[in-house]
Structure formats: C-alpha cells, structure tokens
Amino acid sequence: MMLSSEDKILDATRRCCERWGIERVTVDDIASEAGVSRATLYRLFPGGKDILFEALRVRELDEFFTRMLTEIAGAESFEDLLVRTIVTATLELRADEHLAIMLATEPGETLGQLTAAGVPRIIRVATTYLTPLVTPYLNDRQSAQLIDVLARATISYFLAPSEHFDLGDPVSARSFIRPLLSVFHPHTTSLNHGL
Amino acid sequence: MMLSSEDKILDATRRCCERWGIERVTVDDIASEAGVSRATLYRLFPGGKDILFEALRVRELDEFFTRMLTEIAGAESFEDLLVRTIVTATLELRADEHLAIMLATEPGETLGQLTAAGVPRIIRVATTYLTPLVTPYLNDRQSAQLIDVLARATISYFLAPSEHFDLGDPVSARSFIRPLLSVFHPHTTSLNHGL
DNA sequence: TGACACTGAGACGGTTTATGTCTTAGTGTC
DNA sequence: GACACTAAGACATAAACCGTCTCAGTGTCA
Numbered sequence: 001m002m003l004s005s006e007d008k009i010l011d012a013t014r015r016c017c018e019r020w021g022i023e024r025v026t027v028d029d030i031a032s033e034a035g036v037s038r039a040t041l042y043r044l045f046p047g048g049k050d051i052l053f054e055a056l057r058v059r060e061l062d063e064f065f066t067r068m069l070t071e072i073a074g075a076e077s078f079e080d081l082l083v084r085t086i087v088t089a090t091l092e093l094r095a096d097e098h099l100a101i102m103l104a105t106e107p108g109e110t111l112g113q114l115t116a117a118g119v120p121r122i123i124r125v126a127t128t129y130l131t132p133l134v135t136p137y138l139n140d141r142q143s144a145q146l147i148d149v150l151a152r153a154t155i156s157y158f159l160a161p162s163e164h165f166d167l168g169d170p171v172s173a174r175s176f177i178r179p180l181l182s183v184f185h186p187h188t189t190s191l192n193h194g195l
Numbered sequence: 196m197m198l199s200s201e202d203k204i205l206d207a208t209r210r211c212c213e214r215w216g217i218e219r220v221t222v223d224d225i226a227s228e229a230g231v232s233r234a235t236l237y238r239l240f241p242g243g244k245d246i247l248f249e250a251l252r253v254r255e256l257d258e259f260f261t262r263m264l265t266e267i268a269g270a271e272s273f274e275d276l277l278v279r280t281i282v283t284a285t286l287e288l289r290a291d292e293h294l295a296i297m298l299a300t301e302p303g304e305t306l307g308q309l310t311a312a313g314v315p316r317i318i319r320v321a322t323t324y325l326t327p328l329v330t331p332y333l334n335d336r337q338s339a340q341l342i343d344v345l346a347r348a349t350i351s352y353f354l355a356p357s358e359h360f361d362l363g364d365p366v367s368a369r370s371f372i373r374p375l376l377s378v379f380h381p382h383t384t385s386l387n388h389g390l
Numbered sequence: 391t392g393a394c395a396c397t398g399a400g401a402c403g404g405t406t407t408a409t410g411t412c413t414t415a416g417t418g419t420c
Numbered sequence: 421g422a423c424a425c426t427a428a429g430a431c432a433t434a435a436a437c438c439g440t441c442t443c444a445g446t447g448t449c450a
Contacts, residue, residue, distance in 0.1 A: 005426090019300075024219050026408060037427045042410065049409095105214070200397090221437060232398040237439065244438095 006044055006055075009034045013056050018101045022053065022109050057113065057121065060098075065129035067092060078137040082146075082177045083170055085130065086154050090167040093158045114155050126151045138184060146184055201239055201250075204229045208251050213296045217248065217304050252308065252316065255293075260324035262287060273332040277341075277372045278365055280325065281349050285362040288353045309350055321346045333379060341379055 003011070012034035016025045027048055031038045045051045071088040075081035093099065102110040112118065127147050134143040153176075157167045166172040198206070207229035211220045222243055226233045240246045266283040270276035288294065297305040307313065322342050329338040348371075352362045361367040 020215070020219060024215060027410090028408075037429090038410090039412085039428080040426060043425090046410090222439090223437075232400090233439090234399080234441085235397060238396085241439095 061125040083173045086167050087173045089154045256320040278368045281362050282368045284349045
C-alpha cells in the first residue's frame with residue numbers, strides 16, 4: 001500500500017503532536033518524521049504548521065464521519081437514525097486513542113478544538129455528512145439545527161459523562177433522543193418519509 | 196509539608212523532561228512549572244539547564260542509594276551484603292517509573308546517562324554510599340574496585356536481561372556473586388570481619 | 391523603624407532556532 | 421526531450437531562548 005505524500009505528512013503530523021505537543025513540534029520534525037523534505041511539505045501545505053493541523057483535523061473528521069456512516073446506514077426510522085448516530089459517535093470518540101492522548105497531554109488546546117475554536121468545523125463537517133441521511137425526515141433548516149444540537153450534545157456528554165444519560169448505550173440514548181423528536185416532530189413536515 | 200525552592204525546581208525539572216524531553220524543555224518551562232520566577236531559578240542554579248539536570252541526577256542518585264541503604268543494612272555476611280546490594284538495586288531500577296519513561300521517550304540520552312557519560316557520577320555516588328558497608332571486609336582499593344564492578348554489572352543486567360542470571364532474584368544473584376567472592380577473597384585481608 | 395534576605399516581574403542584548411521562500415540538481419515517466 | 425516531482429540546502433526574516441540585570445514588593449529579625 002503506497003501512501004501519498006499528503007497522507008505521509010499528515011500521519012507524521014499526528015505522531016509528532018502526540019509526542020511533542022502542538023506548540024513544540026516544528027515543521028522540520030514533521031518533515032523528517034514523514035521522510036519528506038521541508039520544501040515538499042510547504043509545497044503541499046502552503047502556510048506551514050497552522051494549515052497542516054487544519055488539514056489534519058479535517059481529515060480526521062472526514063474519517064470519523066466516514067466510519068460512522070457505515071454504522072448508521074441501516075437505520076429504519078427517524079428515531080433509530082438519531083439513536084444510532086449519537087451512540088456510534090460516542091463510542092467512536094471513546095475509542096479514539098489519538099484523541100485520548102491529546103486530551104491527556106494538551107487538554108487546553110484539545111478541549112478548545114472540541115468545544116470552542118473547533119466547533120464550527122465540526123458542525124460543518126457533521127452537517128455535510130449527516131444532512132443527506134436526515135433530509136428524508138426534515139427540511140434543510142431543521143436538519144441543520146438538529147445536527148448542530150446533536151453534535152454539541154454528543155461532545156458534551158463525551159467530555160463530561162452524565163449520571164442521567166449514557167450516550168454510548170442505545171437504550172439510554174433513546175431516552176435522550178425521544179424528547180427531541182417531539183420538538184422536531186418530523187411527522188408534521190411535508191415530506192413522506194416512508195414510516 | 197513545605198518544599199524548598201530547590202526541591203520544587205528539581206521536581207518541576209523531572210516532570211518537564213518527562214513531558215517534553217530534555218532537548219525541548221526550556222528554562223521558562225521549568226520555572227513556571229515550579230511556580231518560580233526565572234530569576235530565582237538562575238539564582239539557585241547558576242548555569243541553567245545543564246546545571247539543573249546535573250543537580251537532578253545527583254539528587255536522584257542520592258535518593259536511590261538512601262532508599263537502598265535501608266534495605267541492605269541488616270546483611271550478616273559479606274556475601275549476603277553483596278547479594279542484597281545488587282538485588283535491591285536491580286529491583287529499584289525496575290520499579291523506577293521516571294527512568295522507564297525517560298528510557299522510552301529519550302533512549303539515546305538516557306542510555307548515555309546509564310552507560311557512558313553518567314557512569315562516573317554513578318560510580319562516585321555508589322562508592323560514597325557503599326564503601327562504609329564494604330570496608331569491614333575489604334581495603335579501600337578493593338572496595339572501590341568491587342563497587343565499580345557491581346555497579347556496572349547491575350546496570351548492564353538491568354538494561355539487557357540475561358538468560359543466565361536474574362539479578363532481581365536473590366538465588367540467582369547469589370550464584371552471580373559467588374565467583375566474585377573468590378576473586379576478592381575477603382578472608383585474605385588483614386581485617387577481622389567477624390565471620 | 392531600618393537593615394537584610396529573598397522573591398516575582400520583566401527589560402535588555404546576544405545567541406540560537408525556526409520559518410518560509412527560493413534555487414539547483416537529481417529521478418522517474420510519458 | 422519535455423514534464424512533474426522531489427531532496428537538499430542556501431538565504432534572510434522572524435521568533436524563541438538564554439543569561440544577566442534592575443527594581444519594587446514582602447516578610448523577618450533586631
């Protein structure tokens with residue numbers, strides 16, 4: 001399996017920031033870890049470290065939602081879709097080793113990427129991936145709002161587990177989702193969603 | 196329990212070099228980790244990082260042998276003393292978390308401190324602590340030679356375990372020590388060592 | 391109160407390290 | 421032979437770090 005230079009560099013970026021932290025890693029570190037010259041790195045990622053980390057986060061989000069889609073593809077109802085979505089997302093977050101390492105070694109920056117600075121990107125990517133699944137049940141505006149809410153909730157319950165809900169557990173997640181359904185009450189939309 | 200500024204700084208040095216590595220840590224990091232201004236750090240450790248790490252290594256060696264002394268104090272014979280010494284040292288090395296972290300994250304520098312650049316210091320401190328225990332059985336020159344040999348052997352068998360000896364096991368350690376006894380044959384010294 | 395020791399904060403100049411751009415030469419492909 | 425891509429490294433700029441120093445604030449003891 002032959003990796004592209006972009007992927008080699010992004011992989012190296014991930015390893016380097018696990019090891020040295022985001023602030024301390026240098027472009028030289030990443031280039032040599034990737035087995036690539038610094039010139040090549042700047043050609044593929046003009047702008048240096050910032051662009052590099054941005055690209056890494058986007059790629060990881062893409063991978064995250066791509067993996068997720070295979071899990072939630074077979075949902076049979078609107079409720080089932082939402083439950084699967086937050087359960088899968090929660091379990092995937094909990095299983096993410098890189099995220100765990102970054103949370104442990106650089107909590108400030110990592111939390112920022114999950115709760116403040118990074119939220120717009122997360123919402124954007126989540127919307128891109130999930131909207132097609134939700135549109136059978138909701139209009140665009142409702143879809144965007146729902147995804148926004150669910151993404152924030154999933155992150156919050158991942159970062160700070162609650163004694164009331166465990167979004168990694170389908171039963172608990174369902175009891176969390178149900179009140180939301182009445183708010184969005186998809187049965188009042190003009191679409192025939194087939195169930 | 197009130198720590199002195201020196202101890203706070205050395206503790207911070209240890210934490211920082213576990214986290215960022217010896218090369219990447221800065222004096223500012225250590226100072227702020229210690230909750231101390233940079234001026235104070237330079238006042239207490241003139242010379243900066245090098246002096247700081249040197250002081251840290253000396254302190255850790257002191258603690259190492261101080262802990263050891265309490266374990267080997269009750270030795271009843273020359274052989275018993277030597278066995279206890281290498282067994283205790285070996286077990287203590289194996290239990291040293293900081294050492295494990297440093298070996299994992301910065302093997303080059305750490306191995307250097309155990310096998311090359313750091314050996315003179317280790318031998319010096321070991322000699323200081325252990326000579327008083329050995330002098331009942333050997334003269335000064337023999338003591339120094341024996342401690343030199345045992346320290347190097349302990350380190351070597353710690354870093355690269357052998358299939359022939361396990362210096363953490365008293366029985367195996369005894370079989371390792373015995374041939375040495377005949378070399379140093381303390382029964383030929385002019386001292387009456389009481390056994 | 392005043393002398394004294396100690397500290398944090400931060401300014402300073404000098405040095406090292408990192409950055410981003412650029413050129414050159416080498417390699418494989420079509 | 422034209423083309424795309426790359427490693428290596430020179431280069432000037434920018435940033436970080438270093439070590440020293442000053443100054444003002446704090447607590448202690450006489």
